[in-house]
Amino acid sequence: MGAGGVLTPRVKSALLWGLGGAMTFLVLAQGYTLLAEPPVTIAQGGAVAGLVGVATAIGAYALEHRIADWSARRASGESESHGGRR
DSSP, X not given: OOGGGOOOHHHHHHHHHHXXXXXXXXXXXXXXXXXXXXXXXXXXXXXXXXXXXHHHHHHHHHHHHHHHHHHHXXXXXXXXXXXXXX
């Protein structure tokens, strides 16, 4: 968190990605349950969704700025990691 307990944009983005990951797992588990026997109990599904959410948030926090930098370099024509020399 930033100064004064305010969420920085990077942390907020990572938390939202984590929420999206957790919700995606729950939707997929529910869809599977509609087609077949439930693979997990509600408690197990909630626990796995929590783990998926935490892993997604950590991954997003660790990788988002790198992917954004890479994308910006690629958009500006600098596609190589060593400065774009060919």
